[in-house]
Every structure is written in C-alpha cells, then in structure tokens.
Amino acid sequence: MNQEIVVIANGAPxxxxxxxxxxxxxxxxxxxxxxxxxxxxxxxxxxAALPGxxxxEGYNLRQMLEILLAQGVPVRLCKTCCEARGLSALPLIEGIEIGTLAQLTDWTLAADKVLNF
Incomplete structure (x- = not known):
C-alpha cells in the first residue's frame, strides 16, 4: 500500500x-x-526552479530538484506565485511544471500526509 505524501515548500532558495x-x-x-x-x-x-x-559552496537546490524529478517525483510551482515574480515566461528546470491551487487542493485531499515548510 502506497502512502501519499505532499510536501509544500515556501522558503526562499x-x-x-x-x-x-x-x-x-x-x-x-x-x-x-x-x-x-x-x-x-x-x-x-x-x-529555485530557474536553471543556471x-x-x-554548500548545497545545490537545482541538483536536488533534478534528483527528485529523476526519481519520478512530480514537482509543481504555484502559478500565482510565478506570475507575481515574473517567472511564468522564463525557462524552468526540465521536468518542473507550473501548477495551480486547484491541483494542490486535489493533491492535498488525496494525500495521507501533507508537510509544510
């Protein structure tokens, strides 16, 4: 039996x-x-989804995101948050997509656990 977990992250990169x-x-x-x-x-x-x-020294968030994507973890960005920061038209790390609050709502309702950072 799979355990559905959603991680929501808000912190600056x-x-x-x-x-x-x-x-x-x-x-x-x-x-x-x-x-x-x-x-x-x-x-x-x-x-954090911007390439380049x-x-x-220290941690590399791009590398961490790419590992998650390679493991099949869906990574979505808040559309409203992207628009507010002028990121909507910019290229993203391959595999990351812009999502919606409705999508996050669906994920949340289907999840066994939701973790918020």
Missing part, C-alpha cells in the same frame, strides 16, 4: 534553509518503498 530542508526530507522520502511523493513550491521557493543558478 538561498535566504534560509527552509527549502533546503524540505528537499532533503523529500529526497529521503522518495527513496522509501511504498511512498508516493509530490512536491509543490510556493512563494519565494518557486525561484550557480551557488557557491
């Missing part, structure tokens, strides 16, 4: 460790047998 911690947990959850994980980025977290970011 490199301003705090909130998004980093959401992705760390997501990576660990995605490796577990019987877990169906979905990731939804909102607020300032949506800017070159952080200095």
């Amino acid at each position: 490199y301003g705090s460790e909130s998004l980093f911690n959401a992705l760390r947990l997501s990576l660990t959850l995605a490796e577990r047998e019987g877990v169906a994980l979905k990731l939804f980025l909102m607020s300032d977290a949506v800017s 970011q070159a952080p200095g």
